[in-house]
Amino acid sequence: xxxxxxxxxxxxxxxxxxxxxxxxxxxxxxxxxxxxxxxxxxxxxxxxxxxxxxxxxxxxxxxxxxxxxxxxxxxxxxxxxxxxxxxxxxxxxxxxxxxxxxxxxxxxxxxxxxxxxxxxxxxxxxxxxxxxxxxxxxxxxxxxxxxxxxxxxxxxxxxxxxxxxxxxxxxxxxxxxxxxxxxxxxxxxxxxxxxxxxxxxxxxxxxxxxxxxxxxxxxxxxxxxxxxxxxxxxxxxxxxxxxxxxxxxxxxxxxxxxxxxxxxxxxxxxxxxxxxxxxxxxxxxxxxxxxxxxxxxxxxxxxxxxxxxxxxxxxxxxxxxxxxxxxxxxxxxxxxxxxxxxxxxxxxxxxxxxxxxxxxxxxxxxxxxxxxxxxxxxxxxxxxxxxxxxxxx
Amino acid sequence: xxxxxxxxxxxxxxxxxxxxxxxxxxxxxxxxxxxxxxxxxxxxxxxxxxxxxxxxxxxxxxxxxxxxxxxxxxxxxxxxxxxxxxxxxxxxxxxxxxxxxxxxxxxxxxxxxxxxxxxxxxxxxxxxxxxxxxxxxxxxxxxxxxxxxxxxxxxxxxxxxxxxxxxxxxxxxxxxxxxxxxxxxxxxxxxxxxxxxxxxxxxxxxxxxxxxxxxxxxxxxxxxxxxxxxxxxxxxxxxxxxxxxxxxxxxxxxxxxxxxxxxxxxxxxxxxxxxxxxxxxxxxxxxxxxxxxxxxxxxxxxxxxxxxxxxxxxxxxxxxxxxxxxxxxxxxxxxxxxxxxxxxxxxxxxxxxxxxxxxxxxxxxxxxxxxxxxxxxxxxx
Numbered sequence: 001x002x003x004x005x006x007x008x009x010x011x012x013x014x015x016x017x018x019x020x021x022x023x024x025x026x027x028x029x030x031x032x033x034x035x036x037x038x039x040x041x042x043x044x045x046x047x048x049x050x051x052x053x054x055x056x057x058x059x060x061x062x063x064x065x066x067x068x069x070x071x072x073x074x075x076x077x078x079x080x081x082x083x084x085x086x087x088x089x090x091x092x093x094x095x096x097x098x099x100x101x102x103x104x105x106x107x108x109x110x111x112x113x114x115x116x117x118x119x120x121x122x123x124x125x126x127x128x129x130x131x132x133x134x135x136x137x138x139x140x141x142x143x144x145x146x147x148x149x150x151x152x153x154x155x156x157x158x159x160x161x162x163x164x165x166x167x168x169x170x171x172x173x174x175x176x177x178x179x180x181x182x183x184x185x186x187x188x189x190x191x192x193x194x195x196x197x198x199x200x201x202x203x204x205x206x207x208x209x210x211x212x213x214x215x216x217x218x219x220x221x222x223x224x225x226x227x228x229x230x231x232x233x234x235x236x237x238x239x240x241x242x243x244x245x246x247x248x249x250x251x252x253x254x255x256x257x258x259x260x261x262x263x264x265x266x267x268x269x270x271x272x273x274x275x276x277x278x279x280x281x282x283x284x285x286x287x288x289x290x291x292x293x294x295x296x297x298x299x300x301x302x303x304x305x306x307x308x309x310x311x312x313x314x315x316x317x318x319x320x321x322x323x324x325x326x327x328x329x330x331x332x333x334x335x336x337x338x339x340x341x342x343x344x345x346x347x348x349x350x351x352x353x354x355x356x357x358x359x360x361x362x363x364x365x366x367x368x369x370x371x372x373x374x375x376x377x378x379x380x381x382x383x384x385x386x387x388x389x390x391x392x393x
Numbered sequence: 394x395x396x397x398x399x400x401x402x403x404x405x406x407x408x409x410x411x412x413x414x415x416x417x418x419x420x421x422x423x424x425x426x427x428x429x430x431x432x433x434x435x436x437x438x439x440x441x442x443x444x445x446x447x448x449x450x451x452x453x454x455x456x457x458x459x460x461x462x463x464x465x466x467x468x469x470x471x472x473x474x475x476x477x478x479x480x481x482x483x484x485x486x487x488x489x490x491x492x493x494x495x496x497x498x499x500x501x502x503x504x505x506x507x508x509x510x511x512x513x514x515x516x517x518x519x520x521x522x523x524x525x526x527x528x529x530x531x532x533x534x535x536x537x538x539x540x541x542x543x544x545x546x547x548x549x550x551x552x553x554x555x556x557x558x559x560x561x562x563x564x565x566x567x568x569x570x571x572x573x574x575x576x577x578x579x580x581x582x583x584x585x586x587x588x589x590x591x592x593x594x595x596x597x598x599x600x601x602x603x604x605x606x607x608x609x610x611x612x613x614x615x616x617x618x619x620x621x622x623x624x625x626x627x628x629x630x631x632x633x634x635x636x637x638x639x640x641x642x643x644x645x646x647x648x649x650x651x652x653x654x655x656x657x658x659x660x661x662x663x664x665x666x667x668x669x670x671x672x673x674x675x676x677x678x679x680x681x682x683x684x685x686x687x688x689x690x691x692x693x694x695x696x697x698x699x700x701x702x703x704x705x706x707x708x709x710x711x712x713x714x715x716x717x718x719x720x721x722x723x724x725x726x727x728x729x730x731x732x733x734x735x736x737x738x739x740x741x742x743x744x745x746x747x748x749x750x751x752x753x754x755x756x757x758x759x760x761x762x763x764x765x766x767x768x769x770x771x772x773x774x
Contacts, residue, residue: 001402001463002395003688004774009394072394259769266765284761292682292708292760295770299681302772303396316677323674386673387666391646 013076020084024049032085033260035361037208040123040165047089047120056089057118061102064114071305082252092124092161093117096240097170100187104228104236113189125166125192127157127214128237135381137172138181138234142216144173144188146223151175151188153196153219159375163199163212166192171216176231187233189225196220206364207346241377249324251298257331258290264358265338277338290330297323318390322382325372332366339363394773396684398467405464409471412440417475420735426478427593431556433478439511447485448509451493456506462625462690466632466683473636476738478594480516483552484508486629488515488561490622495573495610504559504575516557518548518576518599519619526751528620529571533601535564535612542608543582544574544601552749554597555587561609562601563619570614574606581605592741621695624703627750628690631683631706634714634746638676641721641739645669648725648736665724672717679713682706685772692774701763704756711753714743 005013028042050056051065058074060066069077081088088094098117101109116122133140142155153173163169169190176184190197196219201209228236265278265287274280278287297320304317335358336343342359353360373379387393398406416437417423426434441447450465451457458464465486472481485508492504492515507513521532533546544564554560560576560583576583582604587597609615646669649660659665686706693699718740722729729736747753 001398001684001688001691003685003692003772005394255769262765262768278765281758281761284764285757288757288761288764289708291764291770292705292757293678295685295705295772296678296682296709298770299685299772300678302394303681303684306394306396316681319674319677323678380667383667383670384663386670387660390673391642391666391669393646393649393660393666393669 009072009076012073013080016077016080017084019053019055020081020086023053024084024086028087029085032087033256034357035257035365037210038087040162043087043090044120044123046087047094050089051119056120057094057098059095060098060114060118064098064102064110065118066102072302075301075305079252082250083256085256090120090123092126092170093120093122096126097124097189100170100227100236100240103239108224109189109227123162123165123167125160125163125169125214127160127169127171127190129159130156131158135378137237138185140172140174140185142171142173143177144175144186144221146175147220149223151221151223151226153188153190153216153221155216157214157216158202158211160199160212160214161210163192163214164201164209166199168192169197169214170227172233172237179231182234184231185233185237186230187227187236188221189227190216190219190221194219194221204368205370206367208364208368210368249297249301249320250328251294251301251324254324254328254331255294255298257335258287258294260358261331261335261338262287264335264356267356268338268340271340283338286334290327290334293323293330294327297327318382318386321376322379322386325379328372329366329369332362332369336362336366398463402463402467405460406467406471408444409446409468410474412437412444413471413475413477417477420476420738423476423478423735423738424733427589430587430595431553432589432593432595433480437477438479438514441479441481442509442511445509446481447511448505449485451489451501451505451509455493455501456509462628462687465625465629466687469629469632470636470639473633473742474640476637476735476742480514480553480595482626482629482633483517484515484557487517487519487552487622487626488557488559490625491517491561491573491618492609494621495615495618497610500575500609507558513558514553514556515559515561516551516554517622518551518554518560518562519623520548520550522547522549526623526755528616528623530563530565533562533564535566535572535574535606537606537612540607542574542606542612543603544576544606545603547598547600549598550590550596551599552590552594552596554599555585556595560599562599562606563615564606566612566614571616571619572612573609573615573618574612575609576601576604576606590745592738592745594745617695620700623750624695624699625690627703627707628683628686630746630750631679631686631710634710634743635676635680635683637739637743637746638672638679638714638717641717641736641743642669642672642676644736644739645672645721645724648728652726659724668720668724672720675713675716679709682709701760704751704759707751707756708753708760711747711756714747715753718743 028046031038047056057065058067058069062068130140144151144153171188172185173188174184175186196217198215200213202211266276268277270277270280277283339359339362342355343362345355345360346363445458448457449460453459489508508515558578562574562576563571566572582602584600585597590596652659683706686702689702690699721736725736728734
């Protein structure tokens with residue numbers, strides 16, 4: 001047993017810290033720090049800065065720009081990024097379709113798509129969920145029928161995050177309606193400028209436009225855009241979702257917000273006799289309790305990455321999504337409580353209010369992050385995985 | 394960074410598990426053992442001495458094995474797994490830890506050898522009526538000078554205080570501060586009233602009336618040593634609690650798979666399996682913090698970082714121990730309430746450990762007081 005990082009890993013951590021705090025545009029990092037919604041350009045600019053330095057897609061195969069790092073180094077890379085308020089590379093590109101194409105795509109497909117995917121010259125959207133296929137993804141109905149050298153796609157996808165920015169969309173479509181439900185699914189890459197593709201916004205409870213419905217009406221897709229083999233996409237989807245779960249315990253980002261929350265708490269009179277909210281024993285205890293739980297989460301993440309080198313996921317990894325999202329939500333909830341009555345003023349423009357910006361962002365962020373325990377396999381699905389595969393129940 | 398045990402440590406675990414398993418894998422044996430004084434098996438205690446377990450953390454020149462907190466943690470986990478009532482925590486970690494930290498060379502040689510060989514049982518008499526886990530004493534006072542001292546006052550509850558051959562006693566010094574003293578079990582003016590604790594262990598009221606005592610080391614303020622010993626105790630307690638929670642969850646999962654109601658086994662009901670999943674989450678999060686705190690202790694041995702790590706482990710284990718313990722009984726149903734079935738005793742032991750060296754709320758209070766003095770926690774050195 002040894003707590004410290006090896007000298008090499010410690011040096012690596014310093015390099016990452018240096019990079020993320022000096023090479024990513026300050027304006028982007030400020031936007032993350034201030035909990036603002038990032039623009040498309042900001043996300044693209046940030047990922048390109050990483051890609052220029054070979055740091056956008058370390059999880060990919062080396063020949064396509066990957067790094068062959070240990071799981072621990074990938075964790076350090078991810079943590080230092082969050083610590084510096086740098087937005088992670090677009091997950092749809094870097095964690096989802098990139099690795100799928102690199103693993104299952106043809107050589108032509110790799111050459112055509114991987115470099116622009118790493119550099120976000122193509123902005124990918126995810127076309128998996130449907131109105132009647134959420135946690136039960138395999139019941140999806142969007143149809144693709146082969147017609148010569150093309151597929152003709154009809155149906156509807158939903159919860160397409162940032163689909164309004166999408167250039168291309170990777171979709172799960174049913175190609176064999178006779179097969180049992182997991183067996184008849186294929187993955188198609190679809191150019192979102194194709195005739196018959198329509199993106200409709202869904203307004204969320206925080207007032208944001210983050211997700212969309214995507215409708216397909218007789219969309220003609222070249223057959224060469226089929227990933228891997230027909231009717232084999234359930235395997236690809238499982239591979240993709242397995243990668244997705246690795247990044248869903250945003251320990252560093254939650255730690256940063258909690259550290260900010262302490263600063264904010266020390267700027268607000270308590271109203272209960274203590275000098276500031278941070279001096280209020282109940283508030284201080286709530287923060288200390290959250291810090292301890294975050295410490296437990298961070299150490300669990302380190303246990304997982306330090307011991308998953310053989311490729312098998314550590315059994316405790318299922319804890320990360322569940323607890324990570326709960327804590328992410330608990331910290332957003334804390335910030336609303338710290339903001340108090342000022343949290344109501346979320347609609348006030350900067351020049352039309354006396355209230356601090358963080359109080360006005362508190363509620364939209366809190367409401368927005370209710371999503372965290374739903375996406376990436378809802379927390380109930382995670383409990384099911386723990387009960388079934390770990391406890392054998 | 395490495396969170397795994399090396400081969401030697403794994404061998405220690407196997408050896409201890411094997412020995413304890415022979416004694417207590419049948420829960421009925423544990424019940425019989427705690428029903429009679431001294432509340433543990435003298436025979437097993439002797440076997441643990443032969444194996445070197447009782448001298449584990451002490452230097453070899455004092456009859457010890459020269460191991461550290463990681464190894465102590467392994468033993469504590471194994472004791473927890475079978476609810477072993479042997480006084481490893483009170484005698485080796487607390488009393489032995491105090492002697493190792495504060496004793497003269499002669500005292501260490503004599504007492505640690507006697508403890509390690511199983512010849513003498515030590516107890517740590519620190520807790521006082523009305524006190525709440527602070528590292529100072531006030532109800533027991535010391536008078537005297539040089540090597541001639543007497544103690545007066547009451548310590549309670551003192552784990553295994555009635556059976557102990559030698560007591561390590563904290564006492565308020567005439568000029569302020571808290572000193573540590575040795576009191577022989579046969580000393581005049583020593584009163585001991587032993588009883589069972591809530592989970593089947595043993596404790597005592599120990600009263601001193603001008604009782605002759607020898608300073609442990611010099612008769613000077615030892616508050617730092619006491620704090621250091623209590624912190625090492627907290628981390629050992631955390632490890633024991635991990636063993637308890639592991640088995641509580643294993644037992645509960647097995648029960649859910651075997652117990653039938655409404656014609657099906659209980660694991661058919663998601664209302665129950667989800668709660669078992671949450672128990673697993675609690676256990677693994679606590680394991681991470683306890684393992685970390687054990688490594689911090691192994692690397693730093695004392696000081697503010699260890700104190701904070703001990704508080705963090707105590708908080709994590711208090712929260713998870715209550716959750717796992719309470720749910721283990723609830724998911725068993727009525728059988729979980731019975732003394733003849735093991736699960737309730739796991740909850741009972743977790744409850745005792747929680748209150749032995751500071752509850753979660755106590756440690757949360759300490760942590761909360763410092764929460765404005767740093768930006769964020771970095772667990773790596």
